[in-house]
């Protein structure tokens with residue numbers, strides 16, 4: 001038997017509060033023109049004070065479970081990919097398990113920064129295909145506003161909050177996960193990191209005063225890696241899936257910057273801009289959740305139909321990267 005895992009339900013959650021470029025103009029020395037021309041972003045969402053990775057992730061999960069026509073007790077395992085867990089421990093996956101009432105599910109958090117959705121999807125695919133679990137809930141929730149320094153104009157314009165979820169299973173109809181390719185390069189770890197808050201630099205009055213608990217990024221360097229890595233991961237994944245780029249109906253890249261997305265798309269021979277799905281203008285970079293939110297929107301807008309192939313690709317801190325080829329049944 002050679003059955004492949006599928007995504008049989010998706011969901012997403014975006015908090016209500018909108019942070020516009022003109023709001024950011026009041027906070028740091030920047031302009032709407034600069035932000036739009038350098039990033040393509042116009043606005044992003046911010047979680048409320050009572051909203052966390054777990055609550056946003058639970059909201060997205062409920063939608064995904066209903067979309068898959070399942071009930072929470074039918075979820076066997078929960079994988080949460082996030083860089084902004086509610087706590088160091090217990091895992092956000094355990095909190096979500098409780099909030100959605102998935103009493104019989106195992107639960108674990110993984111960390112692959114912005115590539116987290118693809119890493120989690122790959123694990124879910126493997127576990128489902130080996131028969132270890134039947135229905136796996138993948139959740140990627142991010143409250144990036146909690147680690148963003150709103151005094152640093154080079155990063156605070158980029159990030160937003162949100163959550164995505166999907167159900168991976170062998171049963172039911174959906175998007176067959178044909179192939180996933182993942183990669184990492186820990187030598188470049190320092191290009192994008194939150195230096196404080198781990199065991200190397202636990203929180204102290206000094207570390208907090210020195211803003212060590214916020215995202216630090218060498219933007220230019222990260223930019224170049226992002227373009228190259230998403231291109232190579234995508235091409236390797238297409239080759240492994242024996243799919244020609246002409247056959248791809250939609251590409252959903254990580255929504256880090258419109259210029260990264262455009263530069264990556266130009267490296268393909270047959271990838272016109274209208275086949276690249278974008279949410280970056282309205283949600284900014286929501287890290288692990290970005291690809292999942294975009295996939296959910298594409299499906300909900302009924303912009304993809306049976307028979308089409310979809311390419312997902314992501315890149316993030318680690319460095320980490322990956323790509324997946326999906327086939328809409």
Ligand code: UT7
Nearest residue numbers: 030031034038114153154157219220222223226256257316
């Ligand atoms: O999700 C993980 C992956 N993350 C990413 O992939 C992000 C990758 N990096 C980027 O998207 C871009 O590098 C940024 C959007 C962060 C920056 O764009 P850039 O075109 O690389 O700008 P830059 O860093 O080269 O800065 C150009 C100028 C600098 O001024 P000088 O040194 O030329 O005088 C910056 O100080 O723009 C200045 N600048 C700003 N000006 C107005 C930087 N941030 C801002 C700002 N508003 N917000």
